[in-house]
Amino acid sequence: MKNSETRSHRLRAFKNTKLHWSQYVVIAVVLLFLTIQALPNFYGFNYQLTLSSTQNSVPLPPIAQVKSKLASNGIIIDSAKNSGEQLQLLLSNKQQVAEAKSLLSQFNDEVFEVNTEQVRNQPTWLHAFGAQPIKLGLDLSGGVLFVLEVDHEKALAELKESQVLMFKQELRQAKLRGVNVELNDKQQIVLTDVAGRNNLPAFVKEQLDSLPLFSVRDSNVLGNVRKIVVDVNEEQANKFRREVMAQSIKTMRGRIEELGITEAVTQQQGKNRIRIELPGVKDPNEAKRIIGATASLAFYQMANGSSFTTKTMRSANGELLRLNATPIFTGNSIEHATNGRDQMGSPSVNLRLDALGGKRMANFTKDNVGNPIVTVYTEYKKNEHNQTIKSSKVINVARISEPLGASFSITNMESASAAHELAMVLRAGSLNAPVTIVKQRTIQATLGEDNIEHGITALAVGLGCTLLFMTVWYRELGLIANGALALNLLSLLGLMSLLPGAVLTLPGIAGLVLTVGMAVDTNVLIFERIKEELRKGRTVGGAIEAGYQNAFTAIFDANLTTMITALILYAIGYGPVKGFALTLSLGILTSLFTGVFVAKVATLTLINPKRNGLLGVK
Amino acid sequence: MRSFLSSNRFTQLRITGFALGLVLMAVSVFGIWTKGLNLGLDFTGGYLTEYSTTAAFKQSDMQGALNKILPDEFQLTMAEGGHHWMVRQADSIDNASKEASSVPWLQLLAKELSDDVLPLDAVYMGSQVGDELIEQGGLALLTALIMILAYVAVRFEWRLALGAVLALFHDVLIVLGVFAWLQVSFDLTVLAAVLAIIGYSLNDSIIVADKLREHMKAKHNNTLDTLINRAISTTMVRTLITSGTTLTTVAAIGFFAGETLFGFALALFVGIAVGTYSSIAISSTLPQLLNMDVDHYHKMNEEQCTLP
Numbered sequence: 001m002k003n004s005e006t007r008s009h010r011l012r013a014f015k016n017t018k019l020h021w022s023q024y025v026v027i028a029v030v031l032l033f034l035t036i037q038a039l040p041n042f043y044g045f046n047y048q049l050t051l052s053s054t055q056n057s058v059p060l061p062p063i064a065q066v067k068s069k070l071a072s073n074g075i076i077i078d079s080a081k082n083s084g085e086q087l088q089l090l091l092s093n094k095q096q097v098a099e100a101k102s103l104l105s106q107f108n109d110e111v112f113e114v115n116t117e118q119v120r121n122q123p124t125w126l127h128a129f130g131a132q133p134i135k136l137g138l139d140l141s142g143g144v145l146f147v148l149e150v151d152h153e154k155a156l157a158e159l160k161e162s163q164v165l166m167f168k169q170e171l172r173q174a175k176l177r178g179v180n181v182e183l184n185d186k187q188q189i190v191l192t193d194v195a196g197r198n199n200l201p202a203f204v205k206e207q208l209d210s211l212p213l214f215s216v217r218d219s220n221v222l223g224n225v226r227k228i229v230v231d232v233n234e235e236q237a238n239k240f241r242r243e244v245m246a247q248s249i250k251t252m253r254g255r256i257e258e259l260g261i262t263e264a265v266t267q268q269q270g271k272n273r274i275r276i277e278l279p280g281v282k283d284p285n286e287a288k289r290i291i292g293a294t295a296s297l298a299f300y301q302m303a304n305g306s307s308f309t310t311k312t313m314r315s316a317n318g319e320l321l322r323l324n325a326t327p328i329f330t331g332n333s334i335e336h337a338t339n340g341r342d343q344m345g346s347p348s349v350n351l352r353l354d355a356l357g358g359k360r361m362a363n364f365t366k367d368n369v370g371n372p373i374v375t376v377y378t379e380y381k382k383n384e385h386n387q388t389i390k391s392s393k394v395i396n397v398a399r400i401s402e403p404l405g406a407s408f409s410i411t412n413m414e415s416a417s418a419a420h421e422l423a424m425v426l427r428a429g430s431l432n433a434p435v436t437i438v439k440q441r442t443i444q445a446t447l448g449e450d451n452i453e454h455g456i457t458a459l460a461v462g463l464g465c466t467l468l469f470m471t472v473w474y475r476e477l478g479l480i481a482n483g484a485l486a487l488n489l490l491s492l493l494g495l496m497s498l499l500p501g502a503v504l505t506l507p508g509i510a511g512l513v514l515t516v517g518m519a520v521d522t523n524v525l526i527f528e529r530i531k532e533e534l535r536k537g538r539t540v541g542g543a544i545e546a547g548y549q550n551a552f553t554a555i556f557d558a559n560l561t562t563m564i565t566a567l568i569l570y571a572i573g574y575g576p577v578k579g580f581a582l583t584l585s586l587g588i589l590t591s592l593f594t595g596v597f598v599a600k601v602a603t604l605t606l607i608n609p610k611r612n613g614l615l616g617v618k
Numbered sequence: 619m620r621s622f623l624s625s626n627r628f629t630q631l632r633i634t635g636f637a638l639g640l641v642l643m644a645v646s647v648f649g650i651w652t653k654g655l656n657l658g659l660d661f662t663g664g665y666l667t668e669y670s671t672t673a674a675f676k677q678s679d680m681q682g683a684l685n686k687i688l689p690d691e692f693q694l695t696m697a698e699g700g701h702h703w704m705v706r707q708a709d710s711i712d713n714a715s716k717e718a719s720s721v722p723w724l725q726l727l728a729k730e731l732s733d734d735v736l737p738l739d740a741v742y743m744g745s746q747v748g749d750e751l752i753e754q755g756g757l758a759l760l761t762a763l764i765m766i767l768a769y770v771a772v773r774f775e776w777r778l779a780l781g782a783v784l785a786l787f788h789d790v791l792i793v794l795g796v797f798a799w800l801q802v803s804f805d806l807t808v809l810a811a812v813l814a815i816i817g818y819s820l821n822d823s824i825i826v827a828d829k830l831r832e833h834m835k836a837k838h839n840n841t842l843d844t845l846i847n848r849a850i851s852t853t854m855v856r857t858l859i860t861s862g863t864t865l866t867t868v869a870a871i872g873f874f875a876g877e878t879l880f881g882f883a884l885a886l887f888v889g890i891a892v893g894t895y896s897s898i899a900i901s902s903t904l905p906q907l908l909n910m911d912v913d914h915y916h917k918m919n920e921e922q923c924t925l926p
Contacts, residue, residue: 458874462867
């Protein structure tokens, strides 16, 4: 058995020595593709100034005038474009950006808003490949920082309002007529019974049994009038605030994940703020819209004879609608949402509800075929006095044509992008409390540009020493290993640039160092094995073949266990840990490809198999 | 050297090395237990205020001045000969309510010291974040360890697997021990370095184990002791080259990249150094101490051969 194994082994080795042309093709195609992906990283920046007027009445200055004014101050504009609402100018000199900005913000005695943005200075054919440079983390390149304020007092107030409605409904069901329920000026719920009935306290107690948030503050009888004051108890309210915060943070994380940013850091700051760091995001606007969105949906039925409390809203075409004040279900029941188009081709949002929402929907639609169902879209906005205002609008009134289940769609969205954004926000979970952005900043790298430079110097010095050592120690094979190492880093760069979610951070550099180590290790393992085979008396060609073949199990095991670590870290970890895991796992793939496959083909091509001696072994 | 590596004296050295490894692990655990890790702001949460003063102050004077101003506990770090200061405070509800008043305490300090106090940086980090991070990191480490143990146990004899995992524990513990004893700040980058070390340590152990497996399959008339020594001696050059080149890179990072990456470089350097040591002294010595059967792979082969 042992004999046959060796023979087949030799046979395979002999066959493989002759390289098949397809191996060259595979290598060429993969390396070319990854090199193109990596290329944008080597281009510098241009700076785009966007000029827009602060008031609609002021027209934008003509391009020629802007150019001549800047030129008289020694500032050269590479290109300029007037898009109607904005004037876009491209500069290549970073030093002149600030000066140009100050010149333009006061142009011809008019005040303009000037925004600057970095633009990659890469040839247009690279854009055609869709190649993008690798995204750098907040710690390396800066990024966008948001601080959000969660208004849990507003959420608490809303809870009280809905409790008032609840009391009214339950009183009606308990046939306790003539009890007035309202919020007093201290935002306490007051139940007033002019009939002074004795069973009211028992009723309130029963109601509050399942609601630990509320407790009875005061209960008195004055003449015939019985008054019961209900308010939230402070301990429970604190718990509620914490829950609102936790839920808001969770929702924010969901939204950021929807945006495809893996290295985002979302954390609580102080009592009621959320700090969101979005590394690599240069344009805060999309993120701002999604993160700041307070959109929620609720579904109402039209008021009918059995409705006790109603609210009136205006539909999109101005018609007045009387709705039941309590919704059939709210956005909280939405499990999944996607945007799409209906049969008529207009934008729609397709929803799937959770078990509870689905049941309610089924029950409701079964009994209400032919009746309308109203979709209300609510968001919070800040008014000019910086108060949070709730604004609701009816986006859809649909007649129920058949009983619906857990899946259905909202049609008639105003635009495809509105449908896309609503689906995204609904998918990530709605917020129970209004959230407003209180701070937004595009921050500089915490490391500082100097520090990055030092980091790259360090890596280069280390890498240089490694390359030098490999050349001295392994001669020709060392050069091949160095080539493989260079291709490995290039491929890794390309692969990381290719993946939209990949962001390079400081921990990511740790993964890079480890990759260099592993790649060198792969080659060292193979070369030591070749030496061993040569000492056994094999020919150079046979030893190379056997070296690559026999070292493979060790390389495979070592890399696979590291891959397991990396994948688990990727699955469980969050933020920086995830970035590290990604670099590491991609690095394993590229180092296997370049270190084993490319280096083998290169060795067999470049080293004459009939020569005498290799690696100092005759 | 080759003859020494396959001699009995090398075996004795390995067993002594194994014992030394256990002692080092104990010292590390003692250090972590008594001194604890100097967790960075990433993990603990809290406030970090950096400021500079025009005149140089003694640490004790600054401490005294701050004691009068700050109601809660704080940590004071001095740099640049008494000009540059860092104050770290815990995250508490008291502090949160006074979030806006962080500037006034610096002004109070300026009055107290009758010197200019220039604020440089003020960072706030919520404490729950840190707890979450520790929980998540710990969970990730544990899952990774279990999965790797399972994989290595399937691919190799279980005692070899146990050896690799003990070496892994050894390396990570010693790195943590060094950070505990030296009280170097343990931040997110250091955590990433520790994760990288897991990869390295395992790599070394597996290379030796793979060679040992190969030798065990080939020659069954040798003692386990000889085979282990031979496995180590044939992989020695590779181990030294790989560790050497990586240590050079890491040293370059520690030397050139400045203070931000110092902890990271220190963790990697210590980890790779002890990782090399443990792959020789621990991961292959443990199977020997646990009486691994030298014919293990032959028995497996025979069993396989009896199958049709």
